[in-house]
Every structure is written in structure tokens, then in C-alpha cells.
Amino acid sequence: xxxxxxxxxxxxxxxxxxxKRAQIQDMTGAIASLRRSLQYSQSNITxxxxxxxxxxxxxxxxxxxxxxxxxxxFQASGNIAEYYxxxxxxxxxxxxxxxxVVKKYNQCLQxxxxxxxxxAIIQLKKVVTEHPSFLKAYQLLGxxxxxxxxxxxxxxxxxxxxxLDTTDPITLSYLHELNRAQKKKAVSxxxxxxQPAVSYKLGNETIIQPAQGVRENSPMFTIVNIAIxxxxxxxxxxxxxxxxxxxxxxxxxxxxIVEASDQIATQKSEISALKKELEGxxxxxxxxxxxxxxxxxxxxxxxxxxxxxxKYAAGTESNQNLASTLLSINKDSLGxxxxxxxxxxxxxxxxxxxxxxxxxxxxxxxxxxxxTAVEALAMVVKMDEEYxxxxxxxxxxxxxxxxxxxNNAKTYYQKVTEQFSGTEMAEEAQSKLExxxxxxxxxxANQxxxxxxxGQGAExxxxxxxxxxx
Numbered sequence: 001x002x003x004x005x006x007x008x009x010x011x012x013x014x015x016x017x018x019x020k021r022a023q024i025q026d027m028t029g030a031i032a033s034l035r036r037s038l039q040y041s042q043s044n045i046t047x048x049x050x051x052x053x054x055x056x057x058x059x060x061x062x063x064x065x066x067x068x069x070x071x072x073x074f075q076a077s078g079n080i081a082e083y084y085x086x087x088x089x090x091x092x093x094x095x096x097x098x099x100x101v102v103k104k105y106n107q108c109l110q111x112x113x114x115x116x117x118x119x120a121i122i123q124l125k126k127v128v129t130e131h132p133s134f135l136k137a138y139q140l141l142g143x144x145x146x147x148x149x150x151x152x153x154x155x156x157x158x159x160x161x162x163x164l165d166t167t168d169p170i171t172l173s174y175l176h177e178l179n180r181a182q183k184k185k186a187v188s189x190x191x192x193x194x195q196p197a198v199s200y201k202l203g204n205e206t207i208i209q210p211a212q213g214v215r216e217n218s219p220m221f222t223i224v225n226i227a228i229x230x231x232x233x234x235x236x237x238x239x240x241x242x243x244x245x246x247x248x249x250x251x252x253x254x255x256x257i258v259e260a261s262d263q264i265a266t267q268k269s270e271i272s273a274l275k276k277e278l279e280g281x282x283x284x285x286x287x288x289x290x291x292x293x294x295x296x297x298x299x300x301x302x303x304x305x306x307x308x309x310x311k312y313a314a315g316t317e318s319n320q321n322l323a324s325t326l327l328s329i330n331k332d333s334l335g336x337x338x339x340x341x342x343x344x345x346x347x348x349x350x351x352x353x354x355x356x357x358x359x360x361x362x363x364x365x366x367x368x369x370x371x372t373a374v375e376a377l378a379m380v381v382k383m384d385e386e387y388x389x390x391x392x393x394x395x396x397x398x399x400x401x402x403x404x405x406x407n408n409a410k411t412y413y414q415k416v417t418e419q420f421s422g423t424e425m426a427e428e429a430q431s432k433l434e435x436x437x438x439x440x441x442x443x444x445a446n447q448x449x450x451x452x453x454x455g456q457g458a459e460x461x462x463x464x465x466x467x468x469x470x
Contacts, residue, residue: 011041018050027054027165045071049081058164059134061088061098101131108140117144128157135164135171142174151182298333305329305338308345323353327382350383358392365399373399381412390420394429406436 018033034051037044052067065088071081088094104127111120124141127134138161145154155178161171308325311317326349331342361376377396380387387393397412413436416429 007040008044011037011044011047013037014040015044015047015050018047021167022050022054025163025166027058028168030054043074045075045079045081048074049079049084052081052084056084056088057133059131059136062102064088097130101127101134101137105134105137105140108137112140112144117148120144121148128160133164135161135168138164139168139170139174142171142178146174146178146181149181149185151178151185154178297330301329301331301333302338305334305342305345309341312345312349319349319353320356323349323379323383326350327379346383354380354383354387354392358387361392361399362395365395368402370399370402374403374405385415386419390416390423390425393419394425397429397432401432401436406440410436 014033014037018030018037021027021030021033031051031054034047034054037047038051041047048067048071052064052071055061055067056064065085068081068084072079072085076082104123108120108123108127111117111123121141121144124137124144127137128141131137138157142154142158142161145151145157154174158171158175158178161168162175165171304325308322312322322345326342326346329342331339334342357376357380361373361380364370364372364376374396377392377399380392381396385393393412394416397409397416400406400412401409410433413429413433417426417433420426
């Protein structure tokens with residue numbers, strides 16, 4: 001038997017083992033056997049399709065889709081994996097629910113790391129309701145119930161997890177810990193109910209009496225002790241405390257008169273000092289507010305930079321969205337390391353985004369879709385003002401002029417003339433800038449003339465009315 005047949009034999013052997021385990025709800029063992037089967041033969045699509053079904057049954061939809069897609073790549077036609085993929089993808093609402101469920105589950109993990117077990121429990125209840133086969137959610141919910149000593153609820157949740165996978169080691173370890181904790185609690189309750197006996201000597205003999213008798217007589221002893229305490233307290237107050245209180249009141253009255261005189265004498269100086277102190281506090285308050293706003297801006301910038309770094313490494317976000325986030329960061333609020341990381345990300349992300357947005361902006365400008373051209377080219381210029389030797393900035397100025405936004409058009413025409421002086425493009429930008437300025441001056445002159453004419457007309461009308469009255 002050659003090596004290829006041996007590998008196929010081993011792969012089929014472990015597939016059959018996985019199938020047997022799946023039939024008795026041994027999902028963990030079945031998944032392990034099927035993965036081992038695929039180690040011997042990656043192209044065993046039967047094993048891979050079954051593995052995808054088991055993962056889907058445990059609520060791991062994304063991993064199931066990965067297995068089915070790989071299976072389809074090995075055999076495109078006559079593969080039941082195609083049916084599974086279409087079945088999942090055809091229900092967009094189900095995919096959206098699963099996506100939201102996974103996000104909520106990840107949020108619960110954050111709650112747990114921050115000590116928010118109550119919030120995590122509430123969220124996980126919604127997760128298992130929306131996705132009843134999500135094994136990991138049941139396990140985490142059972143663990144939280146176990147941690148908060150809600151043993152009844154923990155057992156109910158872990159039993160559901162056990163029904164999904166009868167041999168999952170995590171579920172089994174939680175059930176073992178639950179049984180141990182319940183036994184420990186039962187023992188502590190039983191020990192707490194036992195009452196120590198009371199012993200005393202009578203002559204040469206030691207008498208041992210249960211504590212129950214003492215508890216039965218304890219209310220009477222308590223009442224007697226309270227009565228005696230009240231009588232002793234009243235006597236002490238009448239004979240010792242009251243004379244001292246009267247003397248203290250007289251002394252306090254004399255001292256208050258002296259203090260009032262001193263306060264009146266120093267009132268003006270204290271008011272002046274308080275005014276100066278108040279001004280100092282106001283100054284410090286303004287400085288503290290400024291520092292607080294700076295710290296908030298710095299925190300927001302670092303959080304956004306960390307978010308871009310994470311998403312870029314994971315490849316879960318488009319470069320255009322990452323570029324938009326980078327452009328929103330206040331780079332000046334970052335430290336040296338932060339600026340270095342910003343520049344590193346910008347060098348990796350901006351070039352491709354600039355190329356796509358520049359092509360989009362030029363195409364939109366050519367078909368006179370000036371608003372879209374402004375949107376795309378403005379983003380390009382923010383990333384690189386000198387892109388395409390300044391042509392991006394020059395076309396942006398023209399797009400602004402076409403939309404009637406002459407202020408921005410003048411701004412970018414002026415930048416082109418300053419940054420690319422000596423070029424034909426700079427000369428054209430200067431001509432357009434002079435034309436816009438001339439048009440603005442002419443418009444202002446026309447408005448002034450119209451205002452003067454309206455004023456003169458009003459004066460003539462007033463004079464005519466005065467003559468008629470006379």
C-alpha cells in the first residue's frame with residue numbers, strides 16, 4: 001500500500017470516528033477526530049463538510065463558513081457545501097443576528113475584564129435567546145452565575161451547554177466546580193446551625209448545658225440590662241453632666257462676644273484677601289479647563305490611532321475608512337512615538353487611497369459632478385497637498401469655483417501659486433485668482449452703487465412729500 005492510500009485510509013478512519021461521536025452528541029471529540037482526518041487529507045470534503053456542520057451547531061457560524069468555502073474550492077460541482085453556503089447567505093437577517101450576537105459576546109468579555117459581571121449576565125441572556133446554539137455564550141453565562149454564587153441558574157445554563165456538547169471539557173469542568181461549590185456551601189450552612197454548649201462548675205462537678213436554654217432566657221436578661229442602663233445614665237446626667245453643661249454655656253457666651261468683636265475688626269481685611277484668592281482660583285480654573293480639554297483631545301487622538309492600528313493589522317476595515325479616521329486625528333496632540341506610528345500608518349494607507357480618490361475626483365469633475373469632485377479631491381489634498389505635482393489641488397480649486405464656493409476656490413488657487421510658482425499651472429491659477437478678485441470687487445461696487453441709488457431715491461421721495469404738504 002503506497003503512502004497516498006495510507007493517508008486516505010487514516011483520513012477515512014478518523015472521519016468515521018468523528019461521525020460516530022457526532023451521533024452521540026460528543027461534539028468536542030467529533031471535531032477533534034475530523035480535524036485529525038483533515039490532517040491526513042485536506043481534500044476529504046466529506047469530513048470538512050461535517051466539520052462545518054458541527055461548528056455551525058455549536059454557534060460558530062464564521063468558522064463553519066470557512067470550512068465549507070474551502071470544501072467548495074476543492075470540488076466546485078456536486079458539493080453539498082454549496083447548498084450550506086447559499087442557505088446561510090440567503091438569510092441576511094440571520095447573518096445580521098449572528099454578527100450582532102458575536103459583537104455582544106465580545107462586549108461581555110470586556111465587561112468581565114472590567115468587573116461588570118451584572119452587565120455581562122444581562123447581555124448574555126439576550127445572546128443565548130437570539131442564538132440558542134451558541135455554546136461559548138452558555139459557558140460564559142454559567143461561569144458568571146457560578147462566580148456570583150447563583151448556583152441554581154448556573155446548573156440550568158450548564159445543562160443546556162451539556163446538551164449541545166456532552167463531552168466539552170470546559171462545560172464538564174464548570175459542572176464539577178458547581179458541584180464542589182454547592183457541597184461546600186451545604187457544609188458551611190450545616191455547621192452554622194450547630195450551637196455550642198454552655199458549661200459551668202457547680203462545686204467539684206462540671207455542668208454542661210445546651211445553649212438553647214440561654215437563648216430562651218436571653219430576652220428577659222436583655223430587658224433588665226436595658227432598664228438598669230437607663231437608670232444609671234439618667235443619674236449620671238443629672239448629677240454630673242448638667243452642671244458642667246450650664247457652666248460651659250456661660251463660658252461659651254462670653255467667648256462668643258469676644259470673638260464677634262475680633263471678627264468685626266478683621267472683616268474688611270479678610271474680604272479683600274478672599275477677593276484676591278477668588279481671582280487666583282478663577283485663573284487656575286481656566287488653566288485646569290484648558291489642560292482638561294488638551295488631555296481629552298490627546299486621549300481621543302491616541303484611542304483613534306490605536307483603533308486604526310488594530311483594524312489595519314487585522315484587515316477588517318477598508319483603507320478609505322482608516323484614512324478618514326487618521327485625518328480626523330490631531331497629530332500635534334500626539335507624542336513622538338504617537339507621531340511616528342501615525343506617519344508609519346499614513347505611509348502605508350494614504351498612497352492607495354489618494355490614487356482611488358484622485359481618479360474618482362477627476363472623473364467626477366470631467367462629467368461636471370462638482371460636489372463629488374470636491375469631496376474626493378479635498379480628501380486627497382488633506383493627505384498630500386502636492387499629489388500629482390499639485391494638479392489635485394488645482395482641480396479642487398476649479399471644482400470649488402464651479403460650485404460657487406469662491407472663498408475656498410481663492411484659498412486653493414493661492415496655495416497653487418505659492419507652492420508651485422514658476423509652473424504653467426501656477427500662472428493659470430494666478431489668472432483665475434485675479435479674475436475671482438476682480439469679479440468680487442465689481443460685485444461690491446455694484447452693491448454700493450445700488451445702495452447709494454436707493455438712498456438717493458428715498459431722499460427725493462421725502463422731499464416731494466414735504467413739498468406736497470406745504
